[in-house]
Each structure stands twice: as C-alpha cells, then as structure tokens.
Amino acid sequence: MTDIRPALRRCTLCADRFALTATAHRPNPVVWFQPGARILIASQAPGLRVHEANTPFWDASGKRLRHWLGVDEETFYDRDRVAIVPMAFCFPGYDAKGNDLPPPAICAKTWRAQALATVPDVRLTVLIGGHAMRYHLPHFTSVTKAVADWRNWPEGVFALPHPSWRNTGWLKKNPWFEEDVVPRLRKAVKDALDD
Numbered sequence: 001m002t003d004i005r006p007a008l009r010r011c012t013l014c015a016d017r018f019a020l021t022a023t024a025h026r027p028n029p030v031v032w033f034q035p036g037a038r039i040l041i042a043s044q045a046p047g048l049r050v051h052e053a054n055t056p057f058w059d060a061s062g063k064r065l066r067h068w069l070g071v072d073e074e075t076f077y078d079r080d081r082v083a084i085v086p087m088a089f090c091f092p093g094y095d096a097k098g099n100d101l102p103p104p105a106i107c108a109k110t111w112r113a114q115a116l117a118t119v120p121d122v123r124l125t126v127l128i129g130g131h132a133m134r135y136h137l138p139h140f141t142s143v144t145k146a147v148a149d150w151r152n153w154p155e156g157v158f159a160l161p162h163p164s165w166r167n168t169g170w171l172k173k174n175p176w177f178e179e180d181v182v183p184r185l186r187k188a189v190k191d192a193l194d195d
C-alpha cells in the first residue's frame with residue numbers, strides 16, 4: 001500500500017480558507033500515525049497550540065485525555081502503539097467568538113479512509129467529539145447520547161466528550177462518565193496495548 005503520509009504532510013488544500021481566518025495561518029498537517037498502532041484516537045482537529053508544537057494533544061486537553069485513558073505521555077506519543085487521526089489534520093482557525101472552527105470536511109473526504117487503512121491492526125477506537133462520532137457511529141444524534149449509550153457501542157469502540165476545558169461543565173453534569181465509562185476505558189486501553 002502507498003504511504004500517504006509524505007503527501008499528507010505537504011497538503012495545502014485549505015490554504016485559501018485558512019488565509020482568511022484571524023490567524024491567517026498556513027496549513028500544517030499534524031500527522032501522527034503509522035502501521036502497527038493498536039489504539040486509534042479519532043479526534044477533531046488540532047488547536048493553535050498543537051499547530052505550533054506540531055504534536056497532537058500538546059495542551060491541557062491532552063492531559064485530561066491521558067488521564068481518562070490511564071496512560072502516560074511516553075505511551076500516548078508512541079506511534080507504534082497509538083495512532084492519532086483527526087477529522088482534519090490542520091488547525092482550522094477561530095470563529096468570531098474565538099472558538100475553533102469546525103474541521104474542514106474536505107480533509108476527511110480526501111484523506112481519512114486512506115489514513116485509517118494505514119493502521120489495520122487497531123484493536124480499540126476512541127472517538128472524541130461529535131465530528132468523529134458522526135463519521136464512525138451509525139445513527140449518531142448527539143455527543144451526550146452517544147457517550148451515555150456506552151453499553152450499545154460496537155465492540156472495540158469508545159465515544160468520549162472532547163477533553164477540552166470547555167467541557168468541564170458537561171463533566172460536572174454527567175458524573176456517570178468518570179464513574180462508569182472511564183474505568184472501562186482504562187481497562188480496554190490496557191487490554192489493547194497488552195494484546
């Protein structure tokens with residue numbers, strides 16, 4: 001199979017779109033996957049800090065996500081074990097309120113199927129946020145419903161809210177997530193890494 005990563009790193013499909021945002025940044029695809037990974041983090045899109053560091057989840061969201069997964073930084077960033085494939089590989093920019101824009105749909109349309117085909121040994125898929133859930137889960141309606149429906153997830157799939165600080169209120173309102181889902185997630189992560 002052709003290795004798409006060199007072409008993906010050079011992708012500039014969204015250059016005009018990004019140039020019109022407040023940050024007027026250039027595309028910088030954060031490519032963090034390789035064959036052999038056992039866990040797939042299906043995430044949304046890099047934030048500004050990740051764009052600058054060129055490393056996925058290089059922010060407070062990453063700390064919270066690693067806590068939920070029960071893994072340290074070394075394990076999380078080991079591409080032999082963990083693949084991080086977002087719905088868009090570049091920082092999309094900010095909207096007028098200072099929130100991250102949604103991942104450009106053209107990215108998943110162009111790259112996602114090929115990127116996922118690069119990691120055929122995945123045992124556990126962790127879906128983060130509504131965009132990834134919409135792509136991967138049949139009958140997706142809302143993040144809260146998808147996360148609450150954990151007993152009906154397909155085998156080897158976990159659906160998580162985004163670990164951003166913006167979801168701290170959601171976590172307070174839904175304590176069952178950390179009580180019920182996180183312990184199961186940690187066990188599934190350990191099993192997938194030990195497999």
Ligand code: SF4
Nearest residue numbers: 011013014027090107
């Ligand atoms: S977001 Fe995706 S499609 Fe757009 S420039 Fe980056 S890699 Fe290319």
